[in-house]
Amino acid sequence: MFDYHHFPVIAVMILFLGAFLVEIFGAKNKAVRNTIAIVVAGISTVCIYALIKPVFFDGEVISYWMGNWAPVSGYAIGIGYEVDALNLFFALLTVTTFFLSGIYSIRYMEKDEHLGHYYTLFLMLSGGVLGLVLTGDVFNMFVMIEIMTFAAVALTAFRNRSFGALEGAFKYLALGSIGSSMTLAGIAVLYMSCHTLNMAQLSSILGSQPLNPTTVFAFALMFAGLAVKAFIVPFHTPAADAYMVAPTSVSMMFSGMVNKAGVYGMIRLCYTIFHAMDQSSLQILLVAFGCVTMFVGVTMALAQHDFKRLLAFHSISQIGYVITAIGLSTAVGLSAGLFHAMNHTLFKGLLFLTAGAVLKATGTTNLDKLGGLSKKMPLTTICFLVGAFSISGLPPFNGFASKWMVYQAAYAKAVTTGNFFYAVVTIVAVVVSVMTLASFIKVTQACFFGQCPDSLKDTKEVPFSMRLPMWILSVACLASGVFYNFVYEKVLYPAMVATLNTVKYIDSMMGAGYSAAAGVQNHLVDAPRLSVWDPISWLLLFVICLVAICLVVVLGDKTRGRLSDAEGEPQDGKYATFFGGEHALHSHVGGSDLFWGFKKDFKGYFNVVQGAHDGNVNTYASWVVIATAVIAIFMVIFVK
Amino acid sequence: MYDILMILFHVLVFPGLLFVCVIGLLLAGIDRKVLARMQKRVGPPIVQPWYDFLKLMGKETIVPSNANRAVFLGAPVVGLSSLIVMMLFIPIFGYSAFSGSADLIVILYLLTIPAVCLIVGGSSSGSPYAGIGISREMVTMMAYEFPLIIALLSVAKVVGGETLVFSMRSIANWQLSNGCLIAHWALIPAALAFLLIIPAEVGTQPFDVAEAETEICEGPLVEYSGAPLGVFKLNTAIKMFIMTGLFTTLFLGGIDTGMVWLNAIIYVAISIVLTVLTMTIPHAICARLKIEKLFKFYWTIVAGLALLSLILVWFGL
Numbered sequence: 001m002f003d004y005h006h007f008p009v010i011a012v013m014i015l016f017l018g019a020f021l022v023e024i025f026g027a028k029n030k031a032v033r034n035t036i037a038i039v040v041a042g043i044s045t046v047c048i049y050a051l052i053k054p055v056f057f058d059g060e061v062i063s064y065w066m067g068n069w070a071p072v073s074g075y076a077i078g079i080g081y082e083v084d085a086l087n088l089f090f091a092l093l094t095v096t097t098f099f100l101s102g103i104y105s106i107r108y109m110e111k112d113e114h115l116g117h118y119y120t121l122f123l124m125l126s127g128g129v130l131g132l133v134l135t136g137d138v139f140n141m142f143v144m145i146e147i148m149t150f151a152a153v154a155l156t157a158f159r160n161r162s163f164g165a166l167e168g169a170f171k172y173l174a175l176g177s178i179g180s181s182m183t184l185a186g187i188a189v190l191y192m193s194c195h196t197l198n199m200a201q202l203s204s205i206l207g208s209q210p211l212n213p214t215t216v217f218a219f220a221l222m223f224a225g226l227a228v229k230a231f232i233v234p235f236h237t238p239a240a241d242a243y244m245v246a247p248t249s250v251s252m253m254f255s256g257m258v259n260k261a262g263v264y265g266m267i268r269l270c271y272t273i274f275h276a277m278d279q280s281s282l283q284i285l286l287v288a289f290g291c292v293t294m295f296v297g298v299t300m301a302l303a304q305h306d307f308k309r310l311l312a313f314h315s316i317s318q319i320g321y322v323i324t325a326i327g328l329s330t331a332v333g334l335s336a337g338l339f340h341a342m343n344h345t346l347f348k349g350l351l352f353l354t355a356g357a358v359l360k361a362t363g364t365t366n367l368d369k370l371g372g373l374s375k376k377m378p379l380t381t382i383c384f385l386v387g388a389f390s391i392s393g394l395p396p397f398n399g400f401a402s403k404w405m406v407y408q409a410a411y412a413k414a415v416t417t418g419n420f421f422y423a424v425v426t427i428v429a430v431v432v433s434v435m436t437l438a439s440f441i442k443v444t445q446a447c448f449f450g451q452c453p454d455s456l457k458d459t460k461e462v463p464f465s466m467r468l469p470m471w472i473l474s475v476a477c478l479a480s481g482v483f484y485n486f487v488y489e490k491v492l493y494p495a496m497v498a499t500l501n502t503v504k505y506i507d508s509m510m511g512a513g514y515s516a517a518a519g520v521q522n523h524l525v526d527a528p529r530l531s532v533w534d535p536i537s538w539l540l541l542f543v544i545c546l547v548a549i550c551l552v553v554v555l556g557d558k559t560r561g562r563l564s565d566a567e568g569e570p571q572d573g574k575y576a577t578f579f580g581g582e583h584a585l586h587s588h589v590g591g592s593d594l595f596w597g598f599k600k601d602f603k604g605y606f607n608v609v610q611g612a613h614d615g616n617v618n619t620y621a622s623w624v625v626i627a628t629a630v631i632a633i634f635m636v637i638f639v640k
Numbered sequence: 641m642y643d644i645l646m647i648l649f650h651v652l653v654f655p656g657l658l659f660v661c662v663i664g665l666l667l668a669g670i671d672r673k674v675l676a677r678m679q680k681r682v683g684p685p686i687v688q689p690w691y692d693f694l695k696l697m698g699k700e701t702i703v704p705s706n707a708n709r710a711v712f713l714g715a716p717v718v719g720l721s722s723l724i725v726m727m728l729f730i731p732i733f734g735y736s737a738f739s740g741s742a743d744l745i746v747i748l749y750l751l752t753i754p755a756v757c758l759i760v761g762g763s764s765s766g767s768p769y770a771g772i773g774i775s776r777e778m779v780t781m782m783a784y785e786f787p788l789i790i791a792l793l794s795v796a797k798v799v800g801g802e803t804l805v806f807s808m809r810s811i812a813n814w815q816l817s818n819g820c821l822i823a824h825w826a827l828i829p830a831a832l833a834f835l836l837i838i839p840a841e842v843g844t845q846p847f848d849v850a851e852a853e854t855e856i857c858e859g860p861l862v863e864y865s866g867a868p869l870g871v872f873k874l875n876t877a878i879k880m881f882i883m884t885g886l887f888t889t890l891f892l893g894g895i896d897t898g899m900v901w902l903n904a905i906i907y908v909a910i911s912i913v914l915t916v917l918t919m920t921i922p923h924a925i926c927a928r929l930k931i932e933k934l935f936k937f938y939w940t941i942v943a944g945l946a947l948l949s950l951i952l953v954w955f956g957l
């Protein structure tokens with residue numbers, strides 16, 4: 001009935017249409033506003049999910065020329081949308097994120113004013129990101145980056161009466177604009193030397209000859225511009241403030257899709273357009289950036305006192321894993337990077353939603369003021385623990401599967417190339433994973449367990465429409481970890497092959513035989529399937545053990561009447577916390593009290609890194625400019 | 641049907657629940673006895689940990705009013721099951737219960753689960769002593785994971801050469817044909833580092849900062865009583881066996897008498913020797929370290945040893 005070739009464009013356009021409809025009809029009426037936003041986001045989601053069968057299962061690449069401006073004598077003139085498995089992979093992450101965020105927003109944002117503007121910006125941001133990951137045209141990509149950045153800035157400042165909102169938005173605006181300008185400059189230089197803006201045609205022109213300094217310079221500028229969007233260290237500075245002060249439903253979108261859009265852009269740029277990922281210099285550049293990003297991100301996270309700010313630094317750190325993995329430029333590494341990107345969307349979305357639930361229920365995300373919420377919000381606590389275990393990579397959750405692939409890929413690269421650098425990368429990745437665990441233990445202790453301060457005695461669990469997205473994401477975290485072979489076969493493998501198969505990308509857009517005529521070949525043709533161990537059998541075993549032992553211990557004890565807790569019992573000293581004979585005062589061990597030994601040993605490092613993050617936009621802007629200059633010099637010298 | 645029975649046998653009897661419980665508590669008993677003899681005490685009988693465990697299983701379990709009941713009671717059993725699963729995948733010389741074998745990274749992460757269970761369980765009890773204890777446990781974990789991964793990567797490099805080998809089974813098989821890995825002299829520093837990691841992983845003195853009875857009343861365990869406490873004590877005992885066994889599998893493999901039970905006896909005998917060597921003797925002669933000293937020790941000396949090994953094997957020595 002419907003021709004699915006139109007779905008990508010419909011999915012993007014309906015979001016922009018919805019943005020205007022909300023502003024026109026929904027400014028006053030709450031029901032109209034919510035209905036438009038959810039329906040529009042739902043249609044877009046359905047359109048993208050409907051593409052799974054043709055693109056992932058049948059291996060088709062959907063190309064779509066706007067207004068039917070097909071190429072004339074081998075030159076692309078119009079704007080084209082091209083959806084292969086890689087685009088669709090990121091589009092799926094995007095639609096999942098904004099759809100769940102939309103459901104969550106209904107109750108989460110109910111107390112705010114000017115919600116018409118909120119949903120307008122919300123849909124603009126969604127449309128911008130979705131357009132960015134689906135487009136096949138670099139200038140269109142720039143336009144979408146701009147829409148995305150400005151919607152994101154406005155949403156950051158949405159609660160502009162709360163502390164720091166305007167400051168966060170200003171930082172994001174300043175640095176985001178620098179990033180966008182660099183992308184634009186890169187595109188201009190590229191257009192000057194290749195005379196086209198279509199990605200497929202650019203790829204065919206750049207792939208048929210060695211890169212010259214001009215195109216490499218354009219590459220460096222676009223690389224840096226997209227790095228700002230992906231929040232890679234040292235371009236990461238706006239992320240921390242923006243994620244913290246934005247409404248949590250928006251923070252979830254930032255970490256679930258906005259920085260993924262940057263990652264997508266970098267993959268497209270390095271693998272498809274510039275055919276540069278088989279050069280060891282670029283691999284080392286990406287892996288080095290990834291490593292620094294994950295380490296700085298996690299150590300900064302360890303020092304935070306705010307739940308959302310801590311999560312923001314973890315977003316940066318996890319993107320470091322993704323960049324490291326895709327920089328390895330092997331089949332396993334690329335799948336690992338994509339898998340971790342997907343898992344990051346799931347578990348970080350979940351964690352932001354639990355942070356939002358805490359904020360909604362208690363009015364603060366300051367870890368030093370929270371405590372003991374697990375008795376008040378048991379369901380949120382369980383969701384948080386699922387998210388925390390996933391991000392820390394404990395089996396059987398999904399973070400373990402993707403981190404396992406990252407280590408596997410990094411060490412395989414190390415032993416096959418004999419390069420000690422990659423062995424160090426593997427070690428850093430493992431250590432960062434442990435530090436991630438530490439920092440989530442800190443949140444667990446400071447926020448959910450321990451003693452409840454008197455000011456939080458009346459805390460209530462959040463409403464159902466806020467819990468539903470959390471449950472969906474929790475189940476997704478567990479399912480994609482346990483059935484990781486299924487995810488790998490059906491989703492990651494096609495996406496990984498599509499990334500490496502540049503010839504098919506060019507030919508689907510420009511007509512069959514176009515790449516052969518230009519002399520483009522796939523540099524990285526080798527894409528073996530990963531088959532090392534089958535986690536399902538032993539994870540099921542784990543579950544069996546667990547169930548058996550739980551039954552024996554918990555039920556067995558209950559029937560014998562040897563288990564007693566404070567429910568319904570008189571409050572006597574038997575159930576009180578042990579204080580060594582002292583009078584039981586409120587003595588909660590908060591987040592800042594933890595990990596003393598570690599912090600003391602790393603005092604020098606923490607002083608330097610925290611001192612460097614001085615909150616001054618000038619400093620941050622200079623980091624961006626210096627890092628761009630370094631990238632440009634490195635690339636012009638080493639990338640051929 | 642036969643398969644299911646075999647799986648149940650492996651999970652519940654050998655090398656699963658029953659086997660690790662018996663051997664783990666045996667090691668704990670030997671540890672206590674030898675320690676007592678070193679301190680010129682008579683010491684408890686070897687089966688004392690068994691008596692303690694059975695007694696705790698029969699005691700009343702009190703859930704404190706500040707605790708989260710499900711997490712408080714669930715944490716010890718999750719830790720126990722992860723230990724059992726780990727034992728199923730560690731080859732006992734040539735023998736492992738399941739043909740699909742786990743690899744070093746899986747073992748590394750399964751090893752963290754019991755520690756995380758202790759942390760989460762302690763944290764959920766709501767006690768400030770537990771708060772301090774979990775903080776120290778986490779720092780200890782960060783301290784030993786760093787040298788541990790380097791030691792594991794060194795082993796993988798020797799076995800794999802130019803290819804990637806992480807599988808425990810391949811490491812065991814490699815030793816069966818090429819002799820045990822400790823004979824490879826470049827790996828001796830890594831083996832030493834691993835031996836130094838064992839007491840921290842198990843949490844015995846001088847690395848028991850997390851549970852320091854004399855300062856913070858057993859930290860995470862302060863609110864535990866009855867069966868959950870018994871399971872936590874059992875976990876510690878099983879960890880003794882798993883860590884010493886892991887050392888045997890990684891560095892002292894290559895012994896095959898052709899009989900599973902004889903192999904298992906040799907394996908246990910090596911575990912007993914290693915327990916005395918790595919846990920009892922340091923316990924008898926060293927005082928408890930402070931947490932920042934512990935961290936520094938692992939990130940400098942132990943990590944240095946492991947790194948030395950990695951560099952040596954990297955350049956083909």
